[in-house]
Amino acid sequence: MKIFISGVCGFVGSELALGLREAGHEVCGCDNFSRPGSELNKPRIESAGVDFSHGDVRREEALERFRGIDWVIDAAANPSVLAGVDGRTSSRELLEHNLWGTVNLLELCKRESAGMVLLSTSRVYSIGALCSLPVKVSDGAFVLDERGDAAGPRGVTEEFSTDAPVSLYGASKLASEQIALEYGSTFGFPVWVNRCGVMSGAGQFGRPDQGIFSFWIHSWARRAPLKYIGFGGTGHQVRDCLHPRDLLGLVVLQIGRAGASRDGRAKPRVVNVGGGADSAMSLRQLSEWCEKEFGPGTVAADLTPRPFDLPWVVLDASKAEDVWGWRPGISTARICAEIAEHAREHPEWLRISAG
Numbered sequence: 001m002k003i004f005i006s007g008v009c010g011f012v013g014s015e016l017a018l019g020l021r022e023a024g025h026e027v028c029g030c031d032n033f034s035r036p037g038s039e040l041n042k043p044r045i046e047s048a049g050v051d052f053s054h055g056d057v058r059r060e061e062a063l064e065r066f067r068g069i070d071w072v073i074d075a076a077a078n079p080s081v082l083a084g085v086d087g088r089t090s091s092r093e094l095l096e097h098n099l100w101g102t103v104n105l106l107e108l109c110k111r112e113s114a115g116m117v118l119l120s121t122s123r124v125y126s127i128g129a130l131c132s133l134p135v136k137v138s139d140g141a142f143v144l145d146e147r148g149d150a151a152g153p154r155g156v157t158e159e160f161s162t163d164a165p166v167s168l169y170g171a172s173k174l175a176s177e178q179i180a181l182e183y184g185s186t187f188g189f190p191v192w193v194n195r196c197g198v199m200s201g202a203g204q205f206g207r208p209d210q211g212i213f214s215f216w217i218h219s220w221a222r223r224a225p226l227k228y229i230g231f232g233g234t235g236h237q238v239r240d241c242l243h244p245r246d247l248l249g250l251v252v253l254q255i256g257r258a259g260a261s262r263d264g265r266a267k268p269r270v271v272n273v274g275g276g277a278d279s280a281m282s283l284r285q286l287s288e289w290c291e292k293e294f295g296p297g298t299v300a301a302d303l304t305p306r307p308f309d310l311p312w313v314v315l316d317a318s319k320a321e322d323v324w325g326w327r328p329g330i331s332t333a334r335i336c337a338e339i340a341e342h343a344r345e346h347p348e349w350l351r352i353s354a355g
């Protein structure tokens with residue numbers, strides 16, 4: 001099969017590209033290198049045989065030369081929840097990259113009769129509803145105190161509220177989901193929407209606003225300043241954690257089965273894809289892990305809440321398991337160990353990632 005990946009030099013795009021090449025697929029893709037550090041993945045993917053173009057999905061012409069495509073994986077985005085309000089990118093630019101870019105990729109799917117795998121996000125879920133979930137502190141981490149609507153100990157389900165506000169980033173993805181599903185149904189191609197939780201692993205270009213596991217471990221290793229922001233400066237905020245190689249396993253199932261027989265049409269189009277409750281970790285717990293790995297460090301407390309911050313986000317991915325027989329297999333401990341090894345080998349990584 002021939003697979004086009006947008007954002008193919010990004011953290012997730014490059015992992016998917018390498019994995020799909022290993023699985024014997026033809027892979028092509030483009031990246032505009034807007035993410036600092038992403039250009040470092042160009043030689044890696046090209047030496048694995050990926051047909052790469054320096055191009056921007058906001059421009060339809062950048063996709064013109066790609067022909068004979070069976071699947072498009074949309075992995076190009078500004079993935080920061082602060083995008084559009086952080087003074088680095090405007091709200092218009094955010095929507096051009098994340099929403100208009102997806103529209104151009106859907107036009108590519110239409111032209112090529114190709115399917116689409118959209119990498120969406122847990123950030124489509126309502127900030128108000130997530131902040132209203134009752135949580136208590138246990139073992140240095142927020143845990144759910146009692147079941148909420150579409151939220152339980154396994155995490156939040158796909159039925160959880162997506163009411164605004166969800167952040168401009170979350171809204172750009174929610175709108176992309178809707179438009180992708182509409183294109184698929186109107187023009188008759190399969191669309192799978194994967195609402196991904198936090199993804200982490202070696203080589204991620206971590207920053208405080210995106211790629212937190214990578215940023216934290218690299219910063220600890222270098223004794224760079226760290227702070228617990230908001231939530232009383234305690235570091236109790238929790239995320240689950242998924243390695244993109246686990247996502248790859250799901251994508252392989254999605255492009256295989258739906259591409260072959262179309263029986264996938266009956267499957268739910270939108271699933272949560274996350275490490276789940278077993279992988280969940282608070283920042284304070286991550287600090288404890290870092291201390292064992294690298295020795296003591298200090299973390300300041302910044303009591304000022306940051307826009308869009310959430311106390312507890314864990315994705316219940318049981319629908320993906322029921323529908324696809326998919327489960328993540330790489331533990332958070334393994335992910336952290338992989339990042340720590342990378343941090344030892346790449347002392348310059350924080351500087352590269354900061355741009």
Ligand SMILES: NC(=O)c1ccc[n+]([C@@H]2O[C@H](COP(=O)([O-])OP(=O)(O)OC[C@H]3O[C@@H](n4cnc5c(N)ncnc54)[C@H](O)[C@@H]3O)[C@@H](O)[C@H]2O)c1
Pocket residue numbers: 006007008009010011012013030031032033034035038055056057058074075076077078079096097101119120121122195196197198199200205211
């Ligand atoms: N990493 C996570 O924790 C996470 C979680 C949920 C969803 N996602 C989604 O997964 C996808 C990949 O995220 P990532 O972590 O690899 O981010 P990343 O920033 O590492 O990769 C995105 C890549 O897209 C490229 N890009 C951005 N705008 C582009 C444009 N207009 N044209 C061409 N290339 C462009 C960037 O240069 C970068 O290489 C994104 O859609 C993101 O929203 C990521």
